[in-house]
Amino acid sequence: GETFRPAIRKSQINACDQEERERDKLSQFCRLKNSKRKMGNTSSMLTQYDIEEVQSHCQDLFEQQEILSLYQRFCQLDRNAKGFISSDEFLSVPEFAMNPLSQRLLKMVDGLNFKDFVAFLSAFSAKASLKQKVKLIFQVYDSDCNGKVSFNDIMQVLRDLSGSFMSDEQREQVLGQVMKEAGYTSDSFLTLEDFIKVFGSCKPEMNVEIPVD
Incomplete structure (x- = not known):
């Protein structure tokens, strides 16, 4: 026993x-x-399935190699491997830190995981459609996120962009003329569709490279 x-x-x-x-x-x-x-955990490598999923999420505006490069950059920005990027971390990208609309853009990028990070950047791709670029600009102008922009909303962004190169009077004249030609007044509130109608022919230059070095 x-x-x-x-x-x-x-x-x-x-x-x-x-x-x-x-x-x-x-x-x-x-x-x-x-x-x-x-798709935001920076401790794991991207699989082929992950890459294709991200590519689909950004409507194929980035090639697979570009997505891998963006993932490297995302991991560099996500200092504590949290799986998302804070607005402060995003400011370490010089192209955005120097952008006159950076503070407005930061409200849109704070807390993005990798998939949404790529989707946000897709509007800056050279392959993005005019509608995609104008849609992002609309979101920047729509400061209170109510789905509409006013004459004053657009005026504020024009102030940010033009600085001291234009007076408020000049900005009002230019903006008033553009809206009048599209059939709107300074009292109008523009939806996204209205906004595209007014500014859809301006062909905004929004190509931004995200360095991975």
């Missing part, structure tokens, strides 16, 4: 060890699935 009890204890220990190893494997598997699902 004395030699039998240690054997039982040893088998029990082995069984417990086996169960613990199985739990560890399951836990690791769940963490891996979760990180891939979030």
Whole structure:
């Protein structure tokens, strides 16, 4: 009987060890699935499926190699590997820090995971349509996010863009004329469709390169 009890204890220990190893494997598997699902966990590498999913999310405006480069940049910006980028981290991209609309743009990018980071940048792609570019500009102008922009909303952005090169009087004249030609007045509130009608022929230059070095 004395030699039998240690054997039982040893088998029990082995069984417990086996169960613990199985739990560890399951836990690791769940963490891996979760990180891939979030598409923002910078500790995991992108799979071919991930790349194609991101490519579809940004309407194929970036090639697969460009997405890999953007992922490298995303990981560099996401300093603590949180899975998303804060507005302060985004400011470390010189092209955005120097942009006169940077403070307005930061409200749109704070907390983006990788998929949404790429989707946001897709409007700056050379392959983006005019409608996609104008839609982003509309979102910048729509400061209170109510789906409409007023004459004053647009005036404020024009102030940011033109600085001291134009007076308020000049800005009002130019904007008033553009809106009048499209059939609107300074009292009009423009929806996205209205905005595209007024400014859709301006062909905005919004190409921005995100360095990965």
